[in-house]
Each structure stands twice: as C-alpha cells, then as structure tokens.
Amino acid sequence: EAGVAQSPRYKIIEKRQSVAFWCNPISGHATLYWYQQILGQGPKLLIQFQNNGVVDDSQLPKDRFSAERLKGVDSTLKIQPAKLEDSAVYLCASSLDVKGRTDTQYFGPGTRLTVL
Amino acid sequence: AQKITQTQPGMFVQEKEAVTLDCTYDTSDQSYGLFWYKQPSSGEMIFLIYQGSYDEQNATEGRYSLNFQKARKSANLVISASQLGDSAMYFCAMNAFEYGNKLVFGAGTILRVKS
Numbered sequence: 001e002a003g004v005a006q007s008p009r010y011k012i013i014e015k016r017q018s019v020a021f022w023c024n025p026i027s028g029h030a031t032l033y034w035y036q037q038i039l040g041q042g043p044k045l046l047i048q049f050q051n052n053g054v055v056d057d058s059q060l061p062k063d064r065f066s067a068e069r070l071k072g073v074d075s076t077l078k079i080q081p082a083k084l085e086d087s088a089v090y091l092c093a094s095s096l097d098v099k100g101r102t103d104t105q106y107f108g109p110g111t112r113l114t115v116l
Numbered sequence: 117a118q119k120i121t122q123t124q125p126g127m128f129v130q131e132k133e134a135v136t137l138d139c140t141y142d143t144s145d146q147s148y149g150l151f152w153y154k155q156p157s158s159g160e161m162i163f164l165i166y167q168g169s170y171d172e173q174n175a176t177e178g179r180y181s182l183n184f185q186k187a188r189k190s191a192n193l194v195i196s197a198s199q200l201g202d203s204a205m206y207f208c209a210m211n212a213f214e215y216g217n218k219l220v221f222g223a224g225t226i227l228r229v230k231s
Binding site: 031035041042043044048055056089093095097103104105106107108109110 | 207221223224
C-alpha cells in the first residue's frame with residue numbers, strides 16, 4: 001500500500017514570494033491534515049479536512065496561508081506572501097476516519113521550506 | 117485542552133540495551149489515543165505504536181512497548197534491544213475523538229544509540 005506522498009521535498013524561496021505544497025493521502029483515507037513543524041519543536045496542526053470539507057483551521061494564519069482539497073483526495077497548501085518565520089517542515093498526514101473512536105495518522109515525508 | 121510533556125530532551129543508550137522514553141499527558145477527555153512517532157534525520161514521521169484510553173493491556177509492536185499508567189497519566193515508550201538505527205527524535209502525541217482526532221505533540225526526545 002502506498003503511503004502519503006508529498007512534493008516538493010525541499011523548497012527555498014525569498015521572503016514575500018509565494019509557494020505551494022502538494023499532498024496525496026493514502027488511498028481511502030477520508031481525513032487529511034497539514035502540520036507545521038518548526039525546528040526543535042513538535043508538529044502543530046494547521047488545518048484538517050474530512051473529505052473536501054474543513055474540520056479545523058483555527059491555527060491557520062489565514063492572512064497568508066490557504067489550503068484546499070477540492071475532490072476529497074489530494075490537497076495543496078499555499079503560502080503567500082512568505083515570511084522568514086514560515087521556515088519549517090510542512091507535514092501532511094491522513095487517517096481512515098473510523099467512526100466513534102480515535103484514529104491513527106500516517107505521515108508523508110514532509111516538505112522542508114527555507115525562507116531567505 | 118490537551119497537553120503532552122516529554123521531560124527528557126536527550127537520551128543515550130548502549131546498543132542492545134533497553135531504554136524508556138517518558139511521556140505524561142493531560143486531558144479531561146474520557147476517550148483518547150496515545151501515540152509514539154519516530155522522526156529520523158530525514159524528517160519523515162514514522163508511526164510506532166498506539167494505545168487507546170480504554171485498552172486494558174499495554175500495547176506492544178515488535179521491540180516497542182507502551183507502558184500505560186492511566187491513573188498517573190503516563191504513556192512511556194520502551195524500546196528493547198536498541199539498535200543503531202533507533203537513533204532519532206521520538207515524539208509522544210495524543211488525540212481525542214471529541215477534538216476531531218487532531219494530534220497534539222510533545223517537544224520530543226532525541227535518542228542516541230551508542231555502539
């Protein structure tokens with residue numbers, strides 16, 4: 001079974017530029033998550049989708065970050081314009097969405113963003 | 117609110133020995149899950165083991181076991197027979213059905229296995 005796919009793996013941009021990340025979850029997984037992991041910290045949830053609807057985007061900086069999951073499968077996360085503090089690893093995860101119980105999330109390899 | 121605390125920033129262990137990584141959690145939820153993930157230098161977050169709050173038996177997966185003490189709100193990871201490839205960052209995390217299953221992570225523990 002294929003895992004969570006992400007691209008690109010690395011990206012270097014200058015501040016004020018825009019950047020987009022792509023994620024394809026494990027086949028059949030209804031829920032998709034984007035996390036931001038700043039160096040030396042644990043990941044922090046940015047946005048959670050269930051199918052193509054947003055479940056939680058309370059920690060997404062909506063003035064510069066946007067995300068979509070149009071057909072309920074793959075997803076893109078965009079930053080525009082980027083700031084220095086956006087330098088981080090962006091992790092995508094997916095889970096099966098088992099009703100009535102907690103669920104295991106499986107992560108992709110991440111995209112390491114450097115903003116200069 | 118949910119919170120995960122990992123008090124060991126770094127640990128060393130001799131190859132082939134066992135090591136325990138500490139994790140305590142705080143939640144008011146009755147139904148929750150506890151997870152351990154391994155993050156090597158490559159950056160990928162690898163799922164290791166899961167313990168549900170209603171599971172009476174401690175979870176085991178190969179060389180990994182989770183020492184779950186519900187009353188103390190602790191979920192320590194035990195790695196037996198350490199290998200050089202176990203050197204990585206280890207994160208404890210939890211989620212709760214009531215909070216949409218989003219994961220809350222601790223700060224992590226760096227494990228170094230010595231030969």
